Amino acid sequence: MQEHELPEPEATRRDSGVTESSRANRGWWDRNADEYQVEHGTFLGDDRFVWCPEGLDEVEAELLGPAEDLKGRDVLEIGAGAAQCSRWLAAQGARPVALDLSYRQLQHALRIDELNSAAPFPLVQADAGALPFADASFDLACSAYGALPFVADPVLVLREVRRVLRPGGRFVFSVTHPLRWAFPDEPGPEGLSVSASYFDRTPYVEQDEQGRAVYVEHHRTVGDRVRDVVAGGFRLVDLVEPEWPEWNTQEWGGWSPLRGGLIPGTAIFVCERDERG
Template identity: 30%
Template sequence: MRPHVEVNDYDSFGAAYSAENEVNLINAHYERPAMLDLAGDVRGRRILDAGCGSGPLAAALRDRGAVVTGFDSSAVMVGLARDRLGEDADVHVADLSAPLPFADGGFDDVTASLVLHYLRDWTAPLSELRRVLRPGGRLVLSVNHPLLHKMLNPQADYFAVTEWTDEYTFSGQSAVLSYWHRPLHAMTDAFSDAGFQVAVVSEPPWSPDTPAELLPPQFAGRTSFVSFLFFVLIAN
């Protein structure tokens, strides 16, 4: 009998997930380069990395001159982020579904890399992210592409907000992740309701430095694939 695996339990598989995240196609050569490209020149900008995980994006932003604060709901992930960034790094255990321990308007930018699709209700989380941004600040985020659930589950209703799960193996360790699918219009409505203006919607190619051996054979002749959708939002 297969052992029971808790859903979204990053405390149990965080180290294995982090190790794979460093080198795989979708994180290291697709999602993270796209986030950095959308963030652009961050020198001197105060950035909150929401759901920072083990800190690869925070480290890259800091290397580019940003002043970075991070938080994650997983204590294991925060520990890994501190190992990466240094014990004096400004990294916290905090939950995006609860009030955040940061001042109003304290950040120029917020990054939320593959975070919101874990949440059924975006109202309070987006409100908190808007609160900690200065007016005119940016929220740069990535989520599962709204077509992904329909592609993997052809019988699904694209227009219904629906929970779905998938099984993974990260560095040899089994994990189960649960996501909330929502159609594109539900995403943009939530952004507007929270006080954001959509500035960019992006479906980027994978990074040009991606090793050829990471690309599946069916990607031959292509530069992009359906996986994540990226936004840059401006705080009104």
């Protein structure tokens, strides 16, 4: 091992609270943003709105509503990464704001904007559990695998999103399908046998030699997610489980055509803020 190389983190299952999870995942995404964009940037595109590794595109899905209805709408993207979804929203005439915990991910958003001479929109570095916006600032909110899989208190995030949405506003978010947690994170045949309890909510943690978390993911069952949505002040409109399409031959971590044809990999929750203040 070269002197400048860090030892591989230890993978374990243990409790991890709000502060530790936020700190660990901010550092992880800052360190790995470059590699992530190189590996997945072509699939994500510069200005596509892709909900998941299955490749479900908002153009076809219209989970935020028909594209023609997005014009003039204020939209918050949470966990925006390089803001590909926000760039697509802007092209439809929406007024997006792209928020991410990782400064390095937002630097990639700036890079793509400069490369494409794209019209700028706000990029905000902040924690999804403490949104730096006034009440009722947005018509819509969205999150494609952003924030929710990585936070210890998802209800806190949902309540913050509800606060910044206008009455009747829609929030759509995608996460790893809870069923996946019972299977190894492997794309091949070894990933088809149950290896853990679906009901074990203990977070997945990667930690350094001192036991400090450097990456954290939190597991919620389907029932947990539904209860979180309700506790956050939303009404669940739809739960979308995208099937693996024939055209998608790529592997993305534990996602693959083999596994995607047998078990769901993504769950997308379509929620609406109630009309009350």
